[in-house]
Amino acid sequence: MxxxxxxxxxxxxxxxxxxxxxxxxxxxxxxxxxxxxxxxxxxxxxxxxxxxxxxxxxxxxxxxxxxxxxxxxxxxxxMQYFPMAEAMERHCGLAPPEDADAFADHVPPTMRAWQDGQLHGVPDxxxxxxxxxxxxxxxxxxxxxxxxxxxxxxxxxxxxxxxxxxxxxxxxxxxxxxxxxxxxxxxxxxxxxxxxxxxxxxxxxxxxxxxxxxxx
CATH class of the missing domain: 3.40.50.1240 (Phosphoglycerate mutase-like)
Structure with missing residues (x-):
């Protein structure tokens, strides 16, 4: 196995x-x-x-x-999250996270926008x-x-x-x-x-x- x-x-x-x-x-x-x-x-x-x-x-x-x-x-x-966070801010105005709690809130909508092809200019x-x-x-x-x-x-x-x-x-x-x-x-x-x-x-x-x- x-x-x-x-x-x-x-x-x-x-x-x-x-x-x-x-x-x-x-x-x-x-x-x-x-x-x-x-x-x-x-x-x-x-x-x-x-x-x-x-x-x-x-x-x-x-x-x-x-x-x-x-x-x-x-x-x-x-994945390169910093460029993704910048793209998310351009996409919908969501500010990049500044701490762990903000990161936890930031990830779900970012993953959704990424999956939907709405994050432009990101490496992947x-x-x-x-x-x-x-x-x-x-x-x-x-x-x-x-x-x-x-x-x-x-x-x-x-x-x-x-x-x-x-x-x-x-x-x-x-x-x-x-x-x-x-x-x-x-x-x-x-x-x-x-x-x-x-x-x-x-x-x-x-x-x-x-x-x-x-x-x-």
Whole structure:
């Protein structure tokens, strides 16, 4: 049986105002990544194939995990939300979010406008984003292998939406609840992917690491 383990990157620079500023791990993000790799080694969790996105936060997370060598595949890169927020402001006057609460309110209408083709000048179309993720999963996942992919929350939400056939409200809920350095596993049975585990953080579930249970 094939198994796919998706890992969201550790906490990034959450106070950033641009994609470039956001794209690096915070000190806590480095800790989260190291703890995850340590847990995997303790659990004797190994992989037949490893791949990460091309973003800095993906590379830094995988390097911190120290689980072996990996390929780079830009198809696992996150949606670029800052340009999308700017496009949303042009589209309907909705101001870009300034904090986590505002972001939670901002995401659902933005996803809807994106799906409806109303966000112009953004790097990805709705169909292009989800299509490249599906293509990457199909390309890297081989029969009877366990594959590790280090990526971002939107990519993980896309895979879950694909497997569970989710519409935007549920997809948005998944996206907003995905923790930093969390694991999400899928198993392929009779040619179909099935969600096996969501948002697992066994490496953070001790009292001294309660502060490390982050979403942003």
């Amino acid at each position: 094939s198994e796919l383990v998706l890992v969201r990157h550790g906490q990034a620079n959450s106070g950033a105002k641009t994609e470039e500023e956001y794209d690096r791990l915070s000190p806590l993000g480095h800790d989260q990544s190291g703890w995850l790799g340590e847990w995997m080694r303790g659990a004797h969790m190994t992989f037949d194939h490893q791949v990460h996105g091309a973003l800095r936060r993906h590379r830094e997370t995988h390097a911190g995990m120290a689980t072996g060598s990996a390929e780079t595949d830009a198809r696992l890169n996150e 179309t709705w169909e292009g984003f989800h299509g490249r993720i599906a293509a990457a999963v199909d390309a890297h996942c081989r029969t009877d292998q366990r594959v590790l992919m280090v990526t971002s929350g939107g990519v993980i939400a896309s895979m879950i939406a694909r497997v569970l056939d989710l519409e935007i409200p549920a997809l948005t809920s998944v996206l907003l609840q995905t923790r930093n350095a969390s694991m999400h596993s899928f198993r392929k049975f009779r040619g179909q992917w099935h969600l096996h585990q969501f948002n697992a953080v066994p490496h953070l579930e001790t009292p001294d690491r309660a502060h490390a249970l982050t979403f942003v």
